Amino acid sequence: QVQLVESGGGVVQPGRSLRLSCAASGFTFSDFGMHWVRQAPGRGPEWVAVISYDGRNKYYVDSVKGRFTISRDNSENTLYLQMNSLRPEDTAVYYCARGYFGLLTWGQGTLVTVSS
Amino acid sequence: QSALTQPASVSGSPGQSITISCTGTSSDIGAYDYVSWYQQHPGKAPKLMISDVINRPSGISSRFSGSKSGNTASLTISGLQAEDEAHYYCSSYTSSKTWVFGGGTKLTVL
Numbered sequence: 001q002v003q004l005v006e007s008g009g010g011v012v013q014p015g016r017s018l019r020l021s022c023a024a025s026g027f028t029f030s031d032f033g034m035h036w037v038r039q040a041p042g043r044g045p046e047w048v049a050v051i052s053y054d055g056r057n058k059y060y061v062d063s064v065k066g067r068f069t070i071s072r073d074n075s076e077n078t079l080y081l082q083m084n085s086l087r088p089e090d091t092a093v094y095y096c097a098r099g100y101f102g103l104l105t106w107g108q109g110t111l112v113t114v115s116s
Numbered sequence: 117q118s119a120l121t122q123p124a125s126v127s128g129s130p131g132q133s134i135t136i137s138c139t140g141t142s143s144d145i146g147a148y149d150y151v152s153w154y155q156q157h158p159g160k161a162p163k164l165m166i167s168d169v170i171n172r173p174s175g176i177s178s179r180f181s182g183s184k185s186g187n188t189a190s191l192t193i194s195g196l197q198a199e200d201e202a203h204y205y206c207s208s209y210t211s212s213k214t215w216v217f218g219g220g221t222k223l224t225v226l
Binding site for chain 2: 044099103106
C-alpha cells in the first residue's frame with residue numbers, strides 16, 4: 001500500500017539547520033509531484049513547498065523562500081526538505097504529501113521544534 | 117498568499133446535511149478548478165476528501181460533495197454521521213504557482 005514516512009524532526013536552536021526526509025513506498029515515486037505541508041500546534045495546515053515529479057520545478061511559500069530547499073532522489077524514492085536559518089515560528093509538524101493539485105496521500109508527520 | 121476564509125464552526129444532527137464555505141480570490145479559487153477539501157481528526161494527518169472542486173478519491177463516501185461559484189467553494193456533507201465530526205480544510209492552487217489552505221472549520225455532530 002502507499003506509504004510515506006517522514007523523519008529528521010527534533011528540537012533545534014534558532015538559526016540552526018535541519019534536514020527532513022520522507023521515504024516513499026507502494027507507488028511509482030517518480031510519477032508524482034510531492035509537497036511539504038506544516039501544521040503548527042493548534043493551527044491549520046500551511047503549505048510549504050512543492051517539487052515536480054522530475055525535480056525540475058520547485059515552488060515555496062514566501063515565508064521560507066531563501067531558507068528552505070525541497071529536493072528529491074527518485075532512485076531512492078525519497079523526498080527532502082533542507083531547512084536553514086530556522087525560526088521559532090517554523091515550529092510545527094511537517095508532513096510530506098503525494099500528488100500535485102490534490103494531496104492524495106499524507107505521511108504521519110515529524111515534529112520540528114525551534115527553541116533556545 | 118492570504119489564507120482562504122472558512123467559518124470557524126458548523127454543526128448538524130445525525131442524518132442532516134451541512135455545507136462549509138471557503139472564500140478566496142480571483143487569483144486562487146476564482147482562477148482554477150483546483151480546490152481540494154481535507155478532513156482531519158485529532159492527532160491524525162489530513163485526508164483528501166474532494167479534489168479538483170468536485171472529484172471524490174476512491175473510497176470516499178458519496179455523502180461528500182464539492183462545488184464552486186466564483187471565488188467561493190463549498191463542501192456539502194449529507195446524511196451526517198458521528199464519524200464525520202472533525203476539522204475540515206479547503207485548499208486551492210494559486211496564480212503564483214503555490215497552494216493556500218483555509219483556516220479550517222470544526223464540524224460538530226450534535
